[in-house]
Amino acid sequence: MTPAVRFQQVSRHFGQVRAVDGVDLQIAPGEFFAMLGPSGSGKTTCLRLIAGFEQPTDGHIEIFGETADGVPPYRRNVNTVFQDYALFPHLNILDNVAYGLMVKGIGKAERTKAAEQALELVKLPGYGARRPGQLSGGQRQRVALARALVNKPKVLLLDEPLGALDLKLREQMQEELKSLQRALGITFVFVTHDQGEALSMADRVAVFNNGGIVQEGTPQDIYRRPKTCFVADFVGSSNVIAPDVMTSLGGEKRWASLRPEAIHLSGDGMEAAVENTSFLGAATRLTVGMRGTRLHVTLPAGAIVPDIGASVRLAWQPADVHYMDDAA
DSSP states (O other): OOOSEEEEEEEEEETTEEEEEEEEEEEOTTOEEEEEOOTTSSHHHHHHHHHTSSOOSEEEEEETTEEOTTOOGGGSSEEEEETTOOOOTTSOHHHHHHHHHHHTTOOHHHHHHHHHHHHHHTTOTTOTTSOGGGSOHHHHHHHHHHHHHTTOOSEEEEESTTTTSOHHHHHHHHHHHHHHHHHHOOEEEEEESOHHHHHHHOSEEEEEETTEEEEEEOHHHHHHSOSBHHHHHHSSOOEEEOHHHHHHTTSOSSEEEEOGGGOEEEEEEEEEEEEEEEEOSSEEEEEEEETTEEEEEEEETTOOOOOTTOEEEEEOOGGGOEEESBOO
8 A cells, every 4th residue: 555655764954953853754644644843853954855845855755656855835735734724814814725726726615615614624614704813723723624624635744633622622633633544534643742633533653752653553552662762751640660670669670650540559569658639630640759760640539538648558560560671
């Protein structure tokens, strides 16, 4: 099967800064693919390379088997949805959505019909006569999505599209984006620094750091079996335990990852002292001091929460400890 997107040893340098450095990547047709990483890790530059807003310093990019080398953005079968929506404030919603079709020379009747269908797709029927300033942030994001989808791209690029929304609306849009992607069957490439977004929405995730991909796999693999300390610490909230400390806890002398939810209070466990508690709604997070290290422990709702300063005993299953060969 021809990949929707293929990177072959792709680099993008800005002077001495290696924003992207030797990335190999394949994204399958119809896949919801997330690029996850902190600011400056290279993920957004990779998205811009797919879009054609940047050209690689080295390497080769293909989109559905066709070279993207030197091909301008308007000639690529991709569209981008930006965090700031990038809507035209002087145009109504229908004209905003139809703008790309107008640029392509599509007749007014045809582009109006297509724009109305796109607005229905994103659950905004009847909003065509309004202006962007009359809509909420979530509605403007839907308009930006409709404007991208009306061109029927083979690949939809989403650059932190939910970053400006409040938590409740962001969670709602996560579900809607995933449902929309399944219904349309087109390739979504989603850039985010939010681990929860990547894990909940993507079929596969590439974790970026320092211009490269440090791990790639399903959300379950990334979360449960991180390859490096960076991935363990960045994806979710893991206890990253140094080799010497791990031996004092009865494990192997290797870097290890132990998720907070895998640790439980147990009368026959190892002694620890509660240093802090944080109520998280559906759970409570404990910070405990234990044998020269600090661990985070997640207690489920309804569990008895010990007082700060209390002595507790903790245990976990050996299978819940994931050992890593790379401390980077």
